Amino acid sequence: MASYLQIPDDEKGHDLELFCVPKHYENDLDKVIIPHGLIMDRTERLARDIIRDMGGHHIVALCVLKGGYKFFADLLDYIKALNQNSDKSVPLTVDFIRVKSYCNDKSTNNVKVIGGDELSNLSGKNVLIVEDIVETGRTMQTLLSLLSECNPKMVKVVSLLVKRTPRSSGYRPDYIGFEVPDAFLVGYALDYNEYFRDLSHICIMNDQAKEKYKV
Numbered sequence: 288m289a290s291y292l293q294i295p296d297d298e299k300g301h302d303l304e305l306f307c308v309p310k311h312y313e314n315d316l317d318k319v320i321i322p323h324g325l326i327m328d329r330t331e332r333l334a335r336d337i338i339r340d341m342g343g344h345h346i347v348a349l350c351v352l353k354g355g356y357k358f359f360a361d362l363l364d365y366i367k368a369l370n371q372n373s374d375k376s377v378p379l380t381v382d383f384i385r386v387k388s389y390c391n392d393k394s395t396n397n398v399k400v401i402g403g404d405e406l407s408n409l410s411g412k413n414v415l416i417v418e419d420i421v422e423t424g425r426t427m428q429t430l431l432s433l434l435s436e437c438n439p440k441m442v443k444v445v446s447l448l449v450k451r452t453p454r455s456s457g458y459r460p461d462y463i464g465f466e467v468p469d470a471f472l473v474g475y476a477l478d479y480n481e482y483f484r485d486l487s488h489i490c491i492m493n494d495q496a497k498e499k500y501k502v
């Protein structure tokens with residue numbers, strides 16, 4: 288079972304005043320739940336765990352856009368640092384896929400995968416899927432079943448966050464950064480209708496902002 292840093296349900300978080308957040312979001316956020324520095328520290332360790340398990344072979348890192356892009360970039364930087372500074376190293380190539388399942392703050396049953404044609408390139412490869420957050424698990428299960436049709440050699444999934452929610456299908460990724468409460472989180476590329484990707488810390492949005500940015 289994957290180990291992770293648990294953010295408890297009664298986590299008070301941190302006052303916004305203690306951190307730098309963009310002026311345009313100051314009135315939209317409740318609190319900082321995971322500061323950027325802590326995300327980076329945990330990501331560094333995930334890179335080490337992944338290389339320990341997958342480091343024998345060429346890895347294709349598959350970024351699930353758009354929410355995964357920050358985590359993907361930072362995780363790969365740490366993997367590159369390991370490759371540069373040890374006797375053993377592993378070639379790393381990248382690929383990108385786009386998946387959309389959310390409208391406002393609700394996961395929908397309709398999981399759309401864009402760029403699926405590229406998946407055939409993954410045949411015979413060791414694939415590391417890099418995702419921002421697993422909630423119901425539907426997105427990842429859809430992606431995994433699509434991927435299995437391409438016959439990759441190995442598939443592992445790393446998700447920065449996993450939500451503790453009764454809506455979960457029971458799916459768990461191979462590597463998990465943090466387990467988080469059942470709240471809508473934004474920042475570090477996690478969005479609400481495309482807003483808040485330009486925020487470094489992972490935060491809880493307030494109800495007023497849910498109305499303000501609703502589509």
Ligand code: IMP
Pocket residue numbers: 354388389394418419420421422423424425426427450470471472473477478479
């Ligand atoms: P699932 O299919 O329900 O597991 O949802 C996974 C996808 O929904 C993630 O890749 C995110 O894009 C999105 N998502 C789920 N929870 C949140 C959240 O709290 N904030 C932002 N996006 C979320």
Ligand code: MG
Pocket residue numbers: 351352353354355418419420
């Ligand atoms: Mg995502």
